[in-house]
Amino acid sequence: MVRTVYSPEYCLQYLEQYASQEVYVIGLILGQVTNSRENVIHLARTPEEKTDTSSEASYTSEKPEARRSLLGISETWVADHAKHVTRMLPGGMFVQGIFITSDEDIFEDPNFYSKVKSVLNYTYKSLNANQYMCGNYPDSNEKLILHMCTSTKVLTCKSIELGTGSKMSIKPVDWKFLPKPQQWQRLDCYYEFDDVYPVVVKKSGISVKHQFQQILESAHKTIESSVMFIDGELKDGSEALEQLHKKKKLKNSTKSSQDAPKSMHVSLFVPFENCLPETVEYLECDGNIHFSGVVASSVFMYPKATVSEAISAVKQDIIRSLASRFTMHCDALIDDNLLPEEKVCFNEPPRRVLVPVGSLYLCDYLFPGEAPAEALLSVKELLDLQITEADVVCDIETPADTSEFDALDRDTSSEELLATPQEASQFMYITGICFAMLVLIVSIFIHYYDGIATCLGNFFSRA
Template structure:
């Protein structure tokens, strides 16, 4: 029995609306979930207009900047997705004069660029059991039909398969799994640099999260058992992730002395969630989706802080502490599936609404926003007083090390802010050797 591809009513109506507006040549992305038996397309969002002058003369052609614009849109939207929801692929409102060869060429370029852009912000990789396919959807301008195809991201040169797609309301509630996790990560850097390359230091922590154990509502359950088995309603399920320090073998280990120009500390408490569809979802799949959400949200917050500081050119000094943005969920689908956005402390609901309109082509209402979860986490924390002793201190001193260099430390700032996540950067100086 083959796979089933399901498109939700919201996505179907949205695509038909774009076609009725004669937005030929319009591209966009498809969001949803891939399960062992079915692929669900739950949301479609067109690419924002890049050229304010108007549509191009020949929509049958796409240049490098067009493809880069589509992939950047996909990257930005991927930040808004909770665990279990992915950028599934792309769609195109196909112009009447576009040939089959031209359409396939555009799809191949778009699908490859989008997957590459989204993958750059992942601290995890797909398992061998997961399907390597992505969806491409054609909406024909001169007829009512939509044609679904799949594209192999591991082997781009393989033929694009044509498939049948079923329509469904997808209004039934999805299973929600949630977790609260404390983050305390220290990343030493060889140079005094504060940029996105520093995020490579999160890889070790990511491996610990991926290998962590779990408890379901305080109890261990077999990973192959069905989540929510025996319950009539799909109630939110709390999962506790239990991670241990990485084990280091005493055999074949070598000491490495390396100069350290700066250190990044990521510390705080985060709230994560994942959505799963279907009545036979296994616990191991739910835990995997939730762990990926943990990794995604920490990486995204760190990257947003780096982007903010680099944009404003605020990097410098002996030490800095930066508040990472809060995560704000918004339920925008009848099934209760929520997307999210990240807002800095100086941003209000208006900025969030504008980003939903720009990135998802969706008119968000303030009452759809859920600010409660991470706001409560922040209120539960004990805020440090101005007179509190520094959490860590590097006392100024000079000392000869056998490796042949001298170092001088500088005092660190007081405790990092106890918000959803705080990122602190400490700079060291006067390295010789």
Template structure:
């Protein structure tokens, strides 16, 4: 028997509506992998991109720009461009709180298009591109599961079929059967909040490095990542056993309710926990001595953190979700900062130059919250637009919490 995936009943209605429209669509599955079951929290249709959507890291690759141009409005799996799926992944992964990941894709297409042997290979190449992109921002702090979920929404039968595929290099890339269960109240998420004060200073060597500034600072950030992942983490001011459940009440079986109802589960309300990261405060080994450097890059500020975990998660898994969130949000900001420098004219100022990095805002009003980043001058409306374009979520201004963070 294959894996079991749980999703809210409302998702089934959404997928059925897409099937009735009959148009081809592909998108990302956002959710959480667990040992026994996987959970789908949201689906995000992949938009068409243009050359302006390429990152600073991809700008120098002309082949990617050509691929993006030919990717307009695909109408079958064969016409999907891996680079477009990877870029959507790169944008969405920044908007996820800890605990949530891109766990697969959904495809709305005909039975013949999905079953084509050539398109099975295409599905694998798309999933590999997504996996590599989503894993990169983790900087080896955690391993993204290589078994990915595929939901096929058939435009003829209007049914949703669930498969999985292993995307590790040695795997044959075959589709395996999986069981998806749509249940009302079937997924309950606990929220973990934390704050982290970051103060990093990296010295840049005088000699010109073959690496770009982007990659050079990422190397320095990796040193901090290796250090912070060894930190102690308190949950609600306590340091419990890693094997214990985050929610002790999750072991208690809910009372059975009388009455019918398709896939109804009796679940308690969402709980909020607070985490505290106790790092070693040991200074990082500098790349070079101060008097041998050409300058420095400083990252300073208070990071607001957020993670969501399923109701029966262990303390070990909850702590891992917090660390993943911290690493992803710091790396995402450096990536976005470098992207913004491409559009900025060269500065002739002498001395330290202060750039205000994008600050994190949270998008509330859903079973799980997402996030976005606002540069100076951006407004809540920009966050609402990003949520609509990248996640297909309509968020109102009052649901954008932009008061949680300062970051310089």
């Protein structure tokens, strides 16, 4: 059976735009794979690589005429572009492959074909190295290669199975362009974090990146164990999203002539037994990290996708968003280590904003003090799109409220409000002792209750 891929018609116009210029272009195919259908949402040209190695020279929007040939492309550069774009994708959407416009037949020329395989292999090894960014990826190693010849304008799409050595199987793909925009089912979720994590100071100080990694691992376990409710109800995982929409529309039609809401509200609940660790270890910590805030999640699914696929996408979106913010925040730090004598340190990762791409939204992140105009630059460089500042949705997450921290920082007696390492460890030990005493009291009560019940049972049986 031939693999079929659906994409909006503007993707064809996008390819023809570069093919008509008779220039070589390479870029990423962005899309979503479900059991019901595979949809491509956008094609994003990989920016021209700069020779400048400074930190400011990451990407540029220079004209693509500077490129000479596919053979000169850097695998690292394409992989880096894929990592940056993946941060902008909501859960359930991934980099599906690469597209190329060139005059050469990349499938017939062994040199070009070898280069394409090398670029794909390196890109996906780089992406798969970060499970939090690319987790829940569909169980398939087949990646897309879309090619348009600049001279004939002939479009060819094939899939290559990676990880099979030099004998990679190549299969034809039927690429279909949709004249009408694809309809999507939107799922919105607001997930709140309010957790405290211990900090142990080593001789080299505290690594912010290491602490964030521990928070991310803990959050991943918690979210994966959570149960998802859609519009306040627990749904059957095999049911299609469009069926839920139809049922709600039919239910609301008896009360109002208006259609059902375009988006579905998602709530994640963590089972109580999963909130407690299997074993409790008491250690002397030198401080703590209070991780608090709300992650706004907006996921777009093909309407025929199942509830189980939507659950996986929402959970993956929250984790991907956290991983993206932590990575960006750590990259922006001048020094990754916090000195042990620093009693209070406030870290504010970037907040999420939405940017329109076709009939759905992708996302970007703004650091404190950055204006929406900063998102326009990212969208232009990474997605090769022109949008206006008014198109950026900035109100899904509000900036962090630092008033409490500022007041604490200004207070000369603020050190008295902070527990010393000894006080923190004592509190942890006291908590453990109180819990043990509670367990002991309950055990004694149950023991004596069973004894009394046995005596009463014997008494009544004899009576």
